Amino acid sequence: MKQIVILGGGTAGTMVANRLVKFLPSDQWRITVVDQNNEHLYQPGLLLLPFGKYKPKDLMRERRDFLPKQVELILSNVLAVEPALNRVQLSGHEPVAYDYLIIATGTSPRPDQTPGMDDPSIWRNSVFDFYTLDGATALRDRLATWSGGRLVVHVTEMPIKCPVAPLEFAFLADAFLEERGLRDQVSITYVTPLEGAFTKPVASKQLGSMLEERSIALEPDFVIERVDPETKTLISMDEREVPFDLLVTVPLNMGADFLAGSGLEDELNYVKVDKGTMQSRSFDNVFALGDASDIPASKAGSVAHFSAEIFTENFVDLVQGKPMPRAFDGHANCFIESGKGKGLLIDFNYETEPLTGKFPWAGIGPLSLLKETRANHLGKLAFRWIYWHLLLRGRPIPIPALMSMSGKNPTTTN
Amino acid sequence: MPVIEIAGKQVHVNEEGFLTEYDEWSEDIAKVLAQQIDVDLTDEHWKVINFLRDDYKTEGESATTRRVQTVGGIPVKQQFVLFPKKPAKKMAYIAGLPKPKGCV
Numbered sequence: 019m020k021q022i023v024i025l026g027g028g029t030a031g032t033m034v035a036n037r038l039v040k041f042l043p044s045d046q047w048r049i050t051v052v053d054q055n056n057e058h059l060y061q062p063g064l065l066l067l068p069f070g071k072y073k074p075k076d077l078m079r080e081r082r083d084f085l086p087k088q089v090e091l092i093l094s095n096v097l098a099v100e101p102a103l104n105r106v107q108l109s110g111h112e113p114v115a116y117d118y119l120i121i122a123t124g125t126s127p128r129p130d131q132t133p134g135m136d137d138p139s140i141w142r143n144s145v146f147d148f149y150t151l152d153g154a155t156a157l158r159d160r161l162a163t164w165s166g167g168r169l170v171v172h173v174t175e176m177p178i179k180c181p182v183a184p185l186e187f188a189f190l191a192d193a194f195l196e197e198r199g200l201r202d203q204v205s206i207t208y209v210t211p212l213e214g215a216f217t218k219p220v221a222s223k224q225l226g227s228m229l230e231e232r233s234i235a236l237e238p239d240f241v242i243e244r245v246d247p248e249t250k251t252l253i254s255m256d257e258r259e260v261p262f263d264l265l266v267t268v269p270l271n272m273g274a275d276f277l278a279g280s281g282l283e284d285e286l287n288y289v290k291v292d293k294g295t296m297q298s299r300s301f302d303n304v305f306a307l308g309d310a311s312d313i314p315a316s317k318a319g320s321v322a323h324f325s326a327e328i329f330t331e332n333f334v335d336l337v338q339g340k341p342m343p344r345a346f347d348g349h350a351n352c353f354i355e356s357g358k359g360k361g362l363l364i365d366f367n368y369e370t371e372p373l374t375g376k377f378p379w380a381g382i383g384p385l386s387l388l389k390e391t392r393a394n395h396l397g398k399l400a401f402r403w404i405y406w407h408l409l410l411r412g413r414p415i416p417i418p419a420l421m422s423m424s425g426k427n428p429t430t431t432n
Numbered sequence: 433m434p435v436i437e438i439a440g441k442q443v444h445v446n447e448e449g450f451l452t453e454y455d456e457w458s459e460d461i462a463k464v465l466a467q468q469i470d471v472d473l474t475d476e477h478w479k480v481i482n483f484l485r486d487d488y489k490t491e492g493e494s495a496t497t498r499r500v501q502t503v504g505g506i507p508v509k510q511q512f513v514l515f516p517k518k519p520a521k522k523m524a525y526i527a528g529l530p531k532p533k534g535c536v
Binding site for chain 2: 285
């Protein structure tokens with residue numbers, strides 16, 4: 019009997035467990051998932067929760083319900099991974115030995131890593147994160163009674179989970195405040211360490227002009243040094259200052275603490291892997307999927323999904339002693355909410371930046387790439403159903419794992 | 433990829449002028465590249481550049497400002513003093529390495 023241990027029962031861990039049981043005979047393979055709790059959170063919903071679109075209970079399900087029956091679920095904190103001993107240390111549980119380890123423990127916001135950011139006098143009072151359920155809920159309550167002032171939307175450092183989310187937050191805040199008759203009493207500033215609204219030229223141009231249309235100021239190349247809790251000011255490494263009344267920040271994102279010192283991780287505790295196979299660069303029987311790895315792709319559910327598909331097919335070959343023939347291309351597919359019932363869609367990979375065009379079928383769509391449409395917004399809303407019913411359970415969706423150029427306009431036409 | 437002449441040598445660059453071949457770089461080329469972006473190279477600059485060159489050899493990608501701080505021992509704040517406004521991009525440019533990934 020061979021043992022696979024999957025650390026993390028979130029998007030990536032759940033999907034890969036569901037896929038593996040389809041390919042590996044249960045009389046030869048035992049699969050164990052470890053997570054600290056039994057609550058599976060629909061993370062894309064955290065963006066809309068602050069604007070009252072979802073309630074916390076709309077976004078929560080039990081992890082156990084999305085894992086196959088034959089998969090064991092251990093609820094425990096991971097204390098340490100010992101890759102040289104093929105063993106994982108857990109809190110309040112026997113150590114678990116493995117033949118293969120899949121790390122899918124994601125990434126977490128770490129406001130404690132920026133001086134002043136989580137100072138109790140401002141944290142979740144005038145400074146909020148929204149990638150956690152507590153943060154998004156606290157922000158919803160603050161926005162409900164906010165009377166206006168300087169709103170600053172801020173990204174601390176790349177990479178972050180869902181790199182378009184802070185932009186979406188700025189667009190949605192603009193629409194929300196306008197609806198409430200407050201927009202002319204609010205200035206919105208988007209502060210980013212990047213050179214522009216986004217990383218890649220075509221998308222950065224489109225999204226940058228969407229900021230302009232909404233009178234959202236852009237403060238690029240801003241690498242934060244600290245937050246001054248007394249004056250409520252962001253201060254950069256090169257001593258620029260951005261004052262705020264309400265700060266919505268994406269704190270530094272880091273991989274799980276237990277990875278520090280394991281020999282698997284980079285300086286942000288992400289597992290260093292081969293970007294095509296997701297195999298650890300130091301131990302052959304260790305893999306990382308989803309946000310937990312250091313692949314140079316978006317930390318997004320779509321990337322977790324597509325890479326889990328490639329990983330599973332490769333893994334079946336690997337356990338038969340064959341080489342892994344498939345290479346993941348960094349395919350990401352992300353909806354971008356732009357407010358007022360519209361949205362954009364981007365589809366890209368390691369090599370190809372987000373382009374304009376139609377998706378998934380050339381000339382037909384029905385979705386449009388990098389363009390605001392109602393259909394894209396409806397796609398985003400429908401995605402919650404797809405997530406719970408198809409994606410997590412490893413059922414097929416009509417988008418191939420590797421990116422296709424079909425329907426995309428090359429860079430000259432945008 | 434275009435080929436241009438820097439410090440009397442033919443080198444391959446991308447559309448933004450970043451060198452694309454690790455082995456075509458030399459200290460003389462670095463001096464010219466630094467001049468082009470108004471950086472006066474001091475010993476402290478060289479410490480960063482040498483770290484970036486060595487790190488790239490083992491890691492296969494350009495170090496981030498965070499990595500230059502935690503592994504190379506030069507604080508981000510100091511990197512901003514040495515390479516004003518856009519340290520990550522400027523350091524990589526002078527060191528003849530690819531622009532660090534924007535991490536989409």
